[in-house]
Amino acid sequence: MDISIEIQGLTKYYGKKKALSEVSLSIPQGMFGLLGPNGAGKTTLMKVLTTLLEKTDGKVTICGVPIENSRQIRKMTGYLPQDFSMYGNMNVYEALDYLAVLSGMSRSERKRKVPEMLEKVNLLEKQKIRVRSMSGGMKRRLGIAQAIIHDPRIIIVDEPTAGLDPEERVRFRNLLCEIAKDRIVLLSTHIVGDIEATCENIAVLNQGKICFDGQVSDLLSLVEGKVYSAEIETSDLEKIKQKYMVTGILVTGNTANIKIIADENPFTRAKQVRPDVEDAYMYLMHKG
Numbered sequence: 567m568d569i570s571i572e573i574q575g576l577t578k579y580y581g582k583k584k585a586l587s588e589v590s591l592s593i594p595q596g597m598f599g600l601l602g603p604n605g606a607g608k609t610t611l612m613k614v615l616t617t618l619l620e621k622t623d624g625k626v627t628i629c630g631v632p633i634e635n636s637r638q639i640r641k642m643t644g645y646l647p648q649d650f651s652m653y654g655n656m657n658v659y660e661a662l663d664y665l666a667v668l669s670g671m672s673r674s675e676r677k678r679k680v681p682e683m684l685e686k687v688n689l690l691e692k693q694k695i696r697v698r699s700m701s702g703g704m705k706r707r708l709g710i711a712q713a714i715i716h717d718p719r720i721i722i723v724d725e726p727t728a729g730l731d732p733e734e735r736v737r738f739r740n741l742l743c744e745i746a747k748d749r750i751v752l753l754s755t756h757i758v759g760d761i762e763a764t765c766e767n768i769a770v771l772n773q774g775k776i777c778f779d780g781q782v783s784d785l786l787s788l789v790e791g792k793v794y795s796a797e798i799e800t801s802d803l804e805k806i807k808q809k810y811m812v813t814g815i816l817v818t819g820n821t822a823n824i825k826i827i828a829d830e831n832p833f834t835r836a837k838q839v840r841p842d843v844e845d846a847y848m849y850l851m852h853k854g
Contacts, residue, residue: 654698703734
């Protein structure tokens with residue numbers, strides 16, 4: 567079975583504004599991260615892939631099916647939008663059952679699948695809670711339950727952990743990794759930590775263009791040997807920020823531990839350290 571997303575020269579205009587410019591990606595089975603700043607075009611790309619927006623130009627196939635075949639694409643795709651919401655007076659079970667009706671599931675299917683999905687996302691014991699009383703993390707878990715209840719091959723999630731506390735964020739990332747074992751989970755986010763913790767393959771989108779496509783290790787190689795840490799006087803901080811890209815600052819009293827990117831050792835006190843994905847991402851954005 568072909569489980570892949572193939573995008574070739576995808577372009578999308580809103581009037582005269584170009585939101586996506588000749589985007590080309592090949593997305594295999596497993597977790598795939600789409601990283602980029604707010605306004606980069608990530609949500610536009612997600613909406614094209616879920617047939618909520620029509621492309622202006624280019625070619626897109628999902629599991630071998632052309633994107634123009636929207637009915638078939640929607641059957642094999644689950645989507646958790648950034649602004650997922652439900653009727654507040656419904657309880658958790660009623661909300662998921664209602665969403666299952668909208669996806670075309672029969673009563674017998676829903677009777678079996680709704681409890682199964684609630685258990686999978688750890689909401690079975692919360693099924694009587696009203697939607698308006700749910701925490702942000704619970705709502706995101708309900709959102710992923712509705713995205714996977716019809717057993718799609720492709721799951722597309724847009725900024726799923728924004729606004730969650732650290733514990734809920736870890737729980738949600740673990741859930742996505744579990745779901746991705748036999749399908750594609752496309753994770754779109756501006757939160758570097760989510761990508762670093764879950765994805766081996768990533769693409770970086772900026773101003774509607776792909777500026778990186780490859781493995782996390784390839785992204786890290788861009789800043790290999792270029793990341794340094796040092797302890798400095800806080801009075802020197804502004805001067806250093808003007809000269810170098812500073813990716814981390816921890817101030818303690820009159821001193822600051824900083825992390826900077828430089829082509830060569832910037833000063834005697836600086837020590838070379840291993841880069842992380844945030845360093846590489848900041849370097850890529852600054853370079854672009």
